[in-house]
Amino acid sequence: MLSRRLVELFRWIDPGPDSTHLVSDLSGWWRDPAVLAEVGPALAALFPDARPTVVVAPEVTGLLLGPLVAVAAGTGFVPAYKDGGERHRVGAMRWAETPPDHRGRRLRVGVDDRRLEPGDRVLLVDDWVDTGAQSDALHRVVRDAGAVVVGTAALVATCPPEVAARLRLRALLGGDRLPEG
Numbered sequence: 001m002l003s004r005r006l007v008e009l010f011r012w013i014d015p016g017p018d019s020t021h022l023v024s025d026l027s028g029w030w031r032d033p034a035v036l037a038e039v040g041p042a043l044a045a046l047f048p049d050a051r052p053t054v055v056v057a058p059e060v061t062g063l064l065l066g067p068l069v070a071v072a073a074g075t076g077f078v079p080a081y082k083d084g085g086e087r088h089r090v091g092a093m094r095w096a097e098t099p100p101d102h103r104g105r106r107l108r109v110g111v112d113d114r115r116l117e118p119g120d121r122v123l124l125v126d127d128w129v130d131t132g133a134q135s136d137a138l139h140r141v142v143r144d145a146g147a148v149v150v151g152t153a154a155l156v157a158t159c160p161p162e163v164a165a166r167l168r169l170r171a172l173l174g175g176d177r178l179p180e181g
């Protein structure tokens with residue numbers, strides 16, 4: 001079963017003596033052929049009646065996970081970028097700012113303004129939703145474009161239930177299934 005495989009392949013790693021906390025290592029998931037084949041359909045199946053027209057997922061892992069879900073859902077894909085991310089964004093972008101994330105950082109997330117249209121039904125996808133800050137900002141980006149979020153699909157959810165409800169979040173794993181960090 002996929003969720004059991006995700007738990008088996010998940011690791012916390014110690015980044016070194018300067019770090020105060022362990023970080024999650026999801027690389028075992030992407031390396032596993034069965035997980036790679038199954039995560040897209042499994043995330044799309046969390047919203048069986050949602051009829052999304054597009055999947056939006058934030059860099060960096062979203063660039064992998066988003067297309068897997070989009071293929072399964074029969075939609076296209078729009079990447080969401082982080083300001084200060086891998087490449088400087090040029091051209092018309094639609095941005096929203098996040099409150100502080102799980103490490104206290106604020107960031108802006110945005111999509112190419114030409115790639116979302118009024119009436120689009122957006123399935124947001126992320127590997128892990130913790131504070132929900134980034135998903136909240138993406139909800140705003142989608143709404144500002146005149147589109148609607150039909151749901152947020154994640155592999156792991158460790159956010160409070162009220163945040164999950166606000167985000168329309170469904171996840172394959174809760175934090176209780178993972179080993180202690």
Ligand SMILES: Nc1ncnc2[nH]cnc12
Nearest residue numbers: 023024102127128129130
């Ligand atoms: N990969 C991740 N994304 C979001 N929150 C996290 N908390 C621990 N690992 C995380």
